[in-house]
Amino acid sequence: MQKIVLETVGLTKRFGNVTPLDGIDMQVREGEWVAIMGPSGSGKTTMLNILSCLDTLSEGKYILDGIDTSQVSEKERVVVRREKIGLVFQQFHLVPYLTALENVMLAQYYHGMIDRDDAIEVLNRVGLSHRYDHLPSQLSGGEQQRVCIARALINQPAIILADEPTGNLDESNEQIILDFFKELHAEGRTIVLVTHNPELAEFADRTVRLHHGKVVQHAA
Amino acid sequence: MFLLMLRQSFFRGRRRKLLATSTIILAASLITALMTISIDVGDKMSREMKSYGANLNLVPKSENLPLEIGGVDYNPLKGEVFLEEQDLGKMKEIFWHNNIAGYAPFLKVPAKLEGEGGAAVPLVGTYFSRLVKFAGNEEFRTGVREINPFWQVKGNWPDDGRTDQVLAGATLAHKLGLKAGDRLTVRYALAPTQPEAVTVTGILTTGGAEEAALVAPLALAQRISGHTGKVQSASVSALTVPEDRLSRKARRGADSLDSLEYDRWYCTAYVSSIAHQLEEAIPSAAARPIWQVAASEGTVVNKIQLLMVVVTIAAFIASGLGISSLMVTTIMERSREIGLMKALGAADWEVYLLFLSESALVGLIGGLIGCGAGALLAQLIGLSIFGSTVSFHPIVIPVNVVISILIALAGSLVPSRLITRLFPAEVLHGRK
Ligand SMILES: Nc1ncnc2c1ncn2[C@@H]1O[C@H](COP(=O)(O)OP(=O)(O)OP(=O)(O)O)[C@@H](O)[C@H]1O
Numbered sequence: 001m002q003k004i005v006l007e008t009v010g011l012t013k014r015f016g017n018v019t020p021l022d023g024i025d026m027q028v029r030e031g032e033w034v035a036i037m038g039p040s041g042s043g044k045t046t047m048l049n050i051l052s053c054l055d056t057l058s059e060g061k062y063i064l065d066g067i068d069t070s071q072v073s074e075k076e077r078v079v080v081r082r083e084k085i086g087l088v089f090q091q092f093h094l095v096p097y098l099t100a101l102e103n104v105m106l107a108q109y110y111h112g113m114i115d116r117d118d119a120i121e122v123l124n125r126v127g128l129s130h131r132y133d134h135l136p137s138q139l140s141g142g143e144q145q146r147v148c149i150a151r152a153l154i155n156q157p158a159i160i161l162a163d164e165p166t167g168n169l170d171e172s173n174e175q176i177i178l179d180f181f182k183e184l185h186a187e188g189r190t191i192v193l194v195t196h197n198p199e200l201a202e203f204a205d206r207t208v209r210l211h212h213g214k215v216v217q218h219a220a
Numbered sequence: 221m222f223l224l225m226l227r228q229s230f231f232r233g234r235r236r237k238l239l240a241t242s243t244i245i246l247a248a249s250l251i252t253a254l255m256t257i258s259i260d261v262g263d264k265m266s267r268e269m270k271s272y273g274a275n276l277n278l279v280p281k282s283e284n285l286p287l288e289i290g291g292v293d294y295n296p297l298k299g300e301v302f303l304e305e306q307d308l309g310k311m312k313e314i315f316w317h318n319n320i321a322g323y324a325p326f327l328k329v330p331a332k333l334e335g336e337g338g339a340a341v342p343l344v345g346t347y348f349s350r351l352v353k354f355a356g357n358e359e360f361r362t363g364v365r366e367i368n369p370f371w372q373v374k375g376n377w378p379d380d381g382r383t384d385q386v387l388a389g390a391t392l393a394h395k396l397g398l399k400a401g402d403r404l405t406v407r408y409a410l411a412p413t414q415p416e417a418v419t420v421t422g423i424l425t426t427g428g429a430e431e432a433a434l435v436a437p438l439a440l441a442q443r444i445s446g447h448t449g450k451v452q453s454a455s456v457s458a459l460t461v462p463e464d465r466l467s468r469k470a471r472r473g474a475d476s477l478d479s480l481e482y483d484r485w486y487c488t489a490y491v492s493s494i495a496h497q498l499e500e501a502i503p504s505a506a507a508r509p510i511w512q513v514a515a516s517e518g519t520v521v522n523k524i525q526l527l528m529v530v531v532t533i534a535a536f537i538a539s540g541l542g543i544s545s546l547m548v549t550t551i552m553e554r555s556r557e558i559g560l561m562k563a564l565g566a567a568d569w570e571v572y573l574l575f576l577s578e579s580a581l582v583g584l585i586g587g588l589i590g591c592g593a594g595a596l597l598a599q600l601i602g603l604s605i606f607g608s609t610v611s612f613h614p615i616v617i618p619v620n621v622v623i624s625i626l627i628a629l630a631g632s633l634v635p636s637r638l639i640t641r642l643f644p645a646e647v648l649h650g651r652k
């Protein structure tokens with residue numbers, strides 16, 4: 001059995017009287033690819049925000065790579081975020097005045113070590129070998145998302161968290177991104193992917209279905 | 221990487237920075253101009269104030285203050301001591317000779333008019349505008365027209381070289397019905413001397429005691445009274461610096477200063493040190509500063525400088541507020557970017573640092589450009605108000621650049637707190 005990278009115990013999140021997450025128990029093992037699915041408003045994004053330490057939980061426990069994140073300070077959560085997590089969003093968030101390469105290097109910078117060659121290599125991997133020096137505004141949506149993935153990969157994170165990474169893309173670009181995730185999975189990366197798309201979820205090891213903040217099904 | 225970000229953010233976001241930079245430029249140029257002028261205003265004002273008359277009075281050492289009521293001197297001339305007319309040129313040989321803008325000697329004698337009931341009138345002899353030789357053969361033009369530009373004549377000024385021309389003071393002229401071109405015969409009132417026939421060349425308005433007298437070239441007053449080569453007093457117009465602590469201390473007597481203070485006082489163009497040097501040059505004379513003039517020069521200059529400080533502070537605050545609101549907009553605009561940096565693991569202070577550095581850079585650039593613009597502005601103000609250029613003091617540049625950076629930073633400090641309150645989870649998912 002592989003070791004557990006991510007574990008939640010009775011994870012609950014409340015916004016006033018809204019409870020988008022209500023007692024979630026979930027485990028993700030090293031090298032696993034887990035898809036989170038569910039109807040709109042079921043709490044998927046809220047879940048991912050907590051998993052990526054961008055938000056705090058109201059009740060329960062969240063243990064990432066052996067660290068109980070509910071016990072650490074805001075400062076340490078920043079550290080956990082940059083050491084352990086690679087993030088991909090639905091919108092392609094890039095710093096608009098930095099080139100593709102510089103955007104990837106920015107993640108290296110906050111992580112503590114800049115290695116230009118490394119950054120170039122990752123960009124080559126996502127098929128952007130001729131696009132280092134382009135600004136985000138000069139790249140297509142698919143290309144921007146590939147830069148985001150390159151940025152998520154650069155620091156060898158313990159886990160890659162993606163919130164509907166193909167939600168804003170057309171089919172051909174979706175396929176390219178999907179192929180990446182397959183490739184990464186084959187390499188043994190741990191991936192948690194939120195999606196609406198059952199096709200995407202098909203390739204995952206298993207799917208967690210959320211409904212009204214509860215896990216309704218763990219499917220293989 | 222940080223510098224790279226700073227540079228890219230700055231140059232690729234140029235348009236955004238333009239507004240902030242121009243705010244700083246505006247403030248910096250205003251502050252530069254005001255600073256440049258306020259450094260120079262003392263000198264400029266002092267020159268300006270000279271048009272309000274003399275600020276030193278030179279009298280014989282043993283003479284008591286003249287007893288003068290309504291322009292009539294009740295201090296009898298007999299037994300009076302005089303200054304030598306030829307000694308006055310020594311004024312231009314003192315350390316501060318360049319600051320002696322001019323002087324006018326005075327000899328006031330009681331006179332009588334022939335006929336018309338023999339009215340008693342004071343006759344004042346002085347220089348109107350006359351070339352005086354000093355220190356060998358240097359020449360310099362001096363007289364009441366030079367030091368009292370507010371003296372006005374309806375008609376013509378008498379010629380200093382002639383003894384048959386006089387001005388009639390406005391009050392006297394009114395009383396006796398005199399007008400330009402009238403002929404008079406004047407006689408010394410105290411002793412029987414030769415009467416002199418004179419022509420009134422003009423009517424004099426001064427706002428002072430001279431309006432009740434006949435004002436004549438010095439030579440006429442000397443000849444009529446027999447006091448050849450003598451004068452009673454001289455008014456001196458000196459360019460002085462405003463009074464300060466040192467000069468006020470010196471007023472208690474030069475002895476109250478230690479040698480260091482004395483040197484500094486002596487080598488500063490205070491009205492008191494100039495007076496002191498005049499007494500050294502002309503041992504028989506006592507130089508009395510006319511304190512009202514000297515002091516009001518100082519206070520006017522101080523008030524102007526205070527006003528400039530107030531305006532400067534206002535400019536500081538206004539531009540700080542301008543920067544502040546620009547910063548708020550910038551942070552709103554760039555909230556996604558900030559959220560992203562935080563999501564990538566940037567600590568709050570790292571984001572702060574980026575934004576404050578950008579502000580500092582804006583301050584630096586704005587300050588430098590503003591200095592240039594302000595220097596020009598100062599010249600314009602100098603030309604339009606004082607009619608002369610202002611000298612530029614290099615010290616203004618670093619001071620201004622530092623002030624500009626401070627404005628930019630101070631303006632950014634409060635809004636940058638927004639950065640802390642920005643949660644990446646909210647901005648990155650487009651929820652706000
Ligand atoms: N900051 C918040 N304050 C109040 N309610 C919130 C907040 N964030 C999320 N919610 C609520 O929590 C619920 C779950 O939201 P969430 O964004 O996680 O849904 P989702 O599964 O990602 O939906 P979608 O598929 O449309 O993206 C929603 O009902 C939403 O209104």
Ligand SMILES: [Mg+2]
Pocket residue numbers: 044045046
């Ligand atoms: Mg969502």
